[in-house]
Amino acid sequence: MNTEALIKKIENQISSFETKVDVTEYGIVQAIGDGIARVSGLANCKASEMIEFENGAIGVALNLEEDTVGIIVLGDYLSIKEGDKAKRTGEILSIPVGNDIIGRVVDPLAKPIDGKGGIKTDTNQLMERVAPGVMTREPVSVPMQTGIKVIDALVPVGRGQRELIIGDRQTCKTAIAIDTILNQKGQNMKCVYVAIGQKKSKVMRAVKALEEAGAMDYTTVVLAGASDSSSLQYIAPYAGVAIAEYFLDKGEDVLVVYDDLTKHAAAYREISLLLRRPPGREAYPGDVFYLHSRLLERACRLNEENGGGSITALPIIETQGGDVSAYIPTNVISITDGQIFLESGLFNKGIRPAINVGLSVSRVGGAAQTKAMKKTAGPMKLGLAQYRELESFAQFGSDLDPQTKAALDHGSKSIELLKQDQFSPIEMTKQVGSIYALNNDLLKDIDITKVAEWEKSFYSFLDASKSAVLEEIKKGWTKEAEASLREAIVEFNDTFSA
Amino acid sequence: MINSRTLAHTVLKLSEQQDAENRIDAFFSYLSENNLTGLLPQMLDHVLRLQAQSSERETLHIHSRYNLNEEEISSIRKVTGAIEAEVSTHVDESVIGGFSATYNDHIYDGSLAHQLVTLKNVLTR
Incomplete structure (x- = not known):
């Protein structure tokens, strides 16, 4: 716009400006x-x-x-x-939101705190909004790939689902959420990471990891740190979901991580007690369930008539000594569509991510799992359950029948294969490849200590010479795709063993 | 828990009701029966403060850049609805022009300063 047009625009605004007495209570x-x-x-x-x-x-x-x-x-x-x-x-409490909020770190009032200047906004989004009704929703059927093998294979998450990440302190709960955000690159998904009552240094580390991986191109971070007032901590998740709803209204898919709702409940307890509301169990106010249910109900998948967008929620809850029966954990478990349970015992054994497969569940994610993953990972959960049972027997006797030995070998290899480093999400097609190899006895000649090495080399092999097979799996799980994958694994195993 | 603030609010409400004298006597008997007379000095402070706030609320405070004449005050009375209220005028340079008035829990802002802020918000939106 040239200067003359700009001056004309300003003059128009001034001439159309009405002066009147403003009455405020x-x-x-x-x-x-x-x-x-x-x-x-x-x-x-x-x-x-x-x-x-x-x-x-x-x-x-x-x-x-x-x-x-x-x-x-x-x-x-x-x-x-x-x-x-x-x-x-x-x-009513609202925050200014616009497309430019992507890639920024903001406080719960959507004011930038990353020193990158102001944010151009185009609308005010209500912080408290009634969750979409039944008739506007659609069942969860599209997968939300986390890039973490054990989750995508055994506790799959769909777009529009609410999957709780629960575990003790220092069990890598945040790492799972950050890895999931990293894996959304190129998946047409916006992400909102809400940090509630976290140390600012820890949040900045997460932001740095996201920046380095290029994930800030589609992510907004809402930060109410440990030094911020409990009022700001209380509104932070609502600000996060308000930002998500801005993109939902445009028909986009959004992932929101609430890290964590234990601290959110504590902030709300503090406010409620200061407001002299009657305390209930563990001094939480009576409406602490509604506090989280109204937040998580806003996660949804809308039908085509209503834009077809979705909000997937990954709330995080911190337990004390693995006690999932405390007040806030049971509340949030009952609200969400499943939970990923992390155990410090597994973490200390070196099984990372330290997900307890027996206690973790996804109530609706199965419907969203791709056919390829469903077919290949289907027998895995049962195999792992059998392994856990047999593992305790194996400690007592050395004379085990061949069938038991095989089940134990398969189970231990499954556990080894499901291990994964932080910040290294894996594509679904490659996951299918390695899990198929495991469940079809194609790893029986590989020593358990070599499984990690085999996996790494196998992925490189697929990238280098079998990208057509990966493409075939991506399109769908057919007999031809299965045959080509098997052929590729056999071919690779020959070179790997040699 | 009964505190001096609650008692002050109660006694003021009682004073507005019919048969106020008897009700207030009953209120004092209740205080002595329940060993609450020790709260009376604090209660009095609250009553005085609440009364001052109430009379403040019912006074029309006008802030303007210069002293207003009777005609201007009368038109402000009409705008605010404070036809018979007491008026207190204040000269305030920050108003720049126009006036800003408070009456009965409402702010009536017709000042140039406020309009400039509103215009700024429109232009920078």
């Missing part, structure tokens, strides 16, 4: 402390309405009481004084 701050303000007046204030304080800080009305309104302050509350004015804005 205000209240007086009666008490302020720990990020919670009690304001008298504001008789017509709505629930979740944004309130502006004299120092420019924004708050959200959470408790509408007889004489006062309980407000959580989303910013600097230290300079708010008793007697200050608090104005109604008439707007």
Whole structure:
């Protein structure tokens, strides 16, 4: 646009600008402390309405009481004084969102905190929105590849699913989420990573890993760190899903990671106690279930008439001493469509990702699994269950029948094959190749210590000389595809053994 | 838990009701029966503060760049609906032009400063 046109546009805006007396309702701050303000007046204030304080800080009305309104302050509350004015804005809590938010690190109010300048936005997205209704939804049927063999094979996740990642501290819960984001490159998926109550250094490490892998081209990070107020931590996941819904409304597929909801529940407990809401079990307020259910219900897959987009949610929960029967873990387990259970025992044994296959489940992901993966990985879960049973017997006696020995050998090789390094997601077609080899006794001559080496070389072999086979598997699982894959494995095994 | 703030709110509500005198007497008897008379000094502070806030709320405060004449004040009264309220005028340079008034829990902002901020928001949106 040239300067003259710009000047004309500004003149038009000025001439069409109407001057009128602006009427706003205000209240007086009666008490302020720990990020919670009690304001008298504001008789017509709505629930979740944004309130502006004299120092420019924004708050959200959470408790509408007889004489006062309980407000959580989303910013600097230290300079708010008793007697200050608090104005109604008439707007329900929302954040500005636009396409440019991709690749940025923002706070829960969508303000950039990565030092890369402002973000051009084109709409305001409500933080609290009712989840899509039944008639607008479609069953989960499209896979969301995580690139992690054990997940894609045994606990598959579909687009629009809510799959919980649960485990003790230091069991690589975040690593699974980050690997999943890395694997979305070229999969036509936007990603939102919401860090709640995390150390900022840890989040910056994750952002750096995403940047290095080029994953920030399709990812937004929402950060409410451990040093941020509990009010900001409380709204962070809702900000994340609001950003996701912006892309959902455009018919796109989005993956949202909530890391983690244990800290989110703790932040909400803090706010609720400060607002003097009655405490319940473990001092959480009565509506802590609704806190997470209304968030996770917003994950969905819409039908074609409604745009056909999807939001896949990967909430993370941290357990204490592997106890999944605590209050928040049981709540979130019951809300989600399955869980990936990580065990510190497995982690310490060197089985990484430390996923307990017996306790992990995906209730709807099976329908979204590709035919190739379903056919090849189908017998694996049963084989691993048998292996776990036989493993305990094997400790007592050395005289085992050949069948048991074979089952043990197969099980231990399965475990070895399912091991995977961090930041190294594997394409679905290659996963199918290695799992097919395992389940069709094509690894029986490979020593267990050589399985990792075999796998690595096999993938290189496929890339170098059998890309046509990979393409064939990608198109579908046919007899011809199976035959070519078998042929490729046999050919590779000959060279590998030699 | 009963605290001095709750008691102050209660006594003010009682004072607005019919038969206020008897009700307030009953209120004081309740305090002495329940050993709550120790809260009376704090309660009085709250009552005075709430009363000051209430009269503040019912006063029409006008902020303008210069002293307003009777005609201008009367038109502001009409805009705000504060026909019979007490008026307190303040000269405030930050207003730049026009006026800003507060009355009965509402801010009536017709100041040039506010309009410039609104225009800035329109232009930078």
